[in-house]
Amino acid sequence: MIAELGLAALWLAAALAGLQLIAGALSLTARGASLAGIVRPVAVVQGLLALVAFMALVDLFASTDLSVKLVAMNSHSMKPLIFKIAGTWGNHEGSMLLWVTVMGVAGGFVALVEKRLPEPTMLATLAGQAFVSLGFYAFLLIASNPFERLLPVPQEGNGLNPLLQDLGLAFHPPTLYLGYVGLSVAFSFAIGALVTREVGPAFARAMRPWVLGAWIFLTVGITAGSYWAYYELGWGGWWFWDPVENASLMPWLAATALLHSVSVLAARNALRAWTMMLGVVAFSMSMIGTFLVRSGILTSVHAFAVDPERGSFILALLAINIGGALILFALRAATVTEGERFAVVSREGALVFNNVMLSAILGIVLFGTLYPLVAEAMGAKVSVGPPYFNPMGALFAVPMLIVLMVGPLLRWRRDSFPRIGKALVIPAMLIVAGMIAMVAIGGVSLLSTLGFALALGLGWASVLPLKGRNLRRTPLPIWGMVVAHLGIAVSLLGMSCESAFSIEKLVAVKAGDVTEVGPWQVKLDTVEPVAGPNWTALEARLLVRYGDTGRVIQIDPQSRSFWAPPQQTSESALLTRWNGQLYAVLGGEAEDGRWQLRLWWKPFVTMIWLGGLMIALGGFLALLGRVASDLRRIFARDKIAYRRERQAQLGERS
Structure with missing residues (x-):
């Protein structure tokens, strides 16, 4: 019954998204002006229904309802509860439902609280948000139904990918999705402003909190994902330029440029067209990332779908949403006035320079990510990795960092280098x-x-x-x-x-052997079997000492074997000190009884x-300060309005 309730809520939310789009668009015309009053309430109810659908799916995973195909494919009764819940979004259908839920709730929140924009611009914004949401609702209901039933009901589920059964990764996707969807709201604001030709400081002040919030969540999500890959995959690296890693980095680069651009527009009424373009580009990068992860063209522990038909659906959505936005921008760009001028040597000038550098880095990452895929489609195998990304990115990152030192010290409008x-x-x-x-x-x-x-x-x-x-x-x-x-x-x-x-050492040792890596002495004490809730493991007891005088500390790397689904993983052991981290991974046992150990000493890596x-x-x-400032402005305006109303009432009585 819960699955049917969730599916019904999803259908109703999709229907309301369609109503929100139609009413929002018609309300901008003379004949449809009477529909303006229903757009905001419909947006709120749509968000609530999407939330009901998602919570229904969470309940199905928490209770391990194996009559639902998605639960049977991605959960197991023996999993800890936290990973049962994380399984809700640790798959293709659930992650897309999380996407539309956050998008719906965000749209409802905008409809409730945003009062600063002219009403036509707000209606156009909500219509744009509904248009984007409607495509994803169609994708879920047509190609990726998360509530599909399974008959006959299996005795047990397949389980979640063991690499995803980690507390860090349980919260990594939601934070990224909050960032992606925040950019969808910024995208909708840009569409609304272009439709109504209201591109100015008021629009930028309304858009800025969403850009800033999205940027915060993207930053946290990328940081958490990097650390998860570092300690969970047992490879000792923190960034590999994996295409799916790049899929999250590209929106962050665009959002960083957009954040600075919208701040200039809000404070100084400049960079109008540039802000509009970045609003479209930032969400475009989110859509491209979604396509890469869910199209089946990538093989990665991060990737969800392996169905090219789903990828084609998302590609069509990308073409419609982004192509339509770019056409609208091309048609309205001439009507977007230049705004206030500024000198090259000014804070605005520094922000523009760094935005160009960020855009160049974004182009480098985008090209390096897509080029191997295009080459493979043409029958050629090409690998693009650190030898390309690192030096090419540095060409633009180095001057950007230099200007980053100078820019905040410059005055607005016009300044000179001798002063600073x-x-x-x-x-x-x-x-x-x-x-x-x-x-x-x-x-x-x-x-x-x-x-x-x-x-x-x-x-x-x-x-x-x-x-x-x-x-x-x-x-x-x-x-x-x-x-x-x-x-x-x-x-x-x-x-x-x-x-x-960094110092790396690969050794084969027996119990009692001592080896060194950097300033650390490492002794293998024993290797013993241990068991967890849904896995067994071989656990090494390593006794480590910093130099000759440090105290002995025990660390315990594991080689785990999961049974649902069957998979072998390495659980690294980390010992953190102020000046770095000791990293240990247990390998296999050789015929002579020695155990392979991979050890790293990584100075200051935790920084x-x-x-x-x-x-x-x-x-x-910054977000807290902006919100507090906006609230003070609203309260001050309401207080002034109240005083004027009160004075008018007293005047009438007298």
């Missing part, structure tokens, strides 16, 4: 000192040297906007900018140190993810 020259002396000295230190160490690549030096300079420069301010009265968006830019420096420092100084969290925290502080 003194403030940049210390960052410049740190860059030079960092490069000299890396060259003196020797054996360090050019990219690692540049990354280390720029991280030092950016770290100092990022706090310079606080100089001369009363820190207690500094607005939260300023704090957010400082923390986010400092987070970039921290991540960059971690990446450079990990790349330059990569610490920096990522700082970047997200900076975004959250």
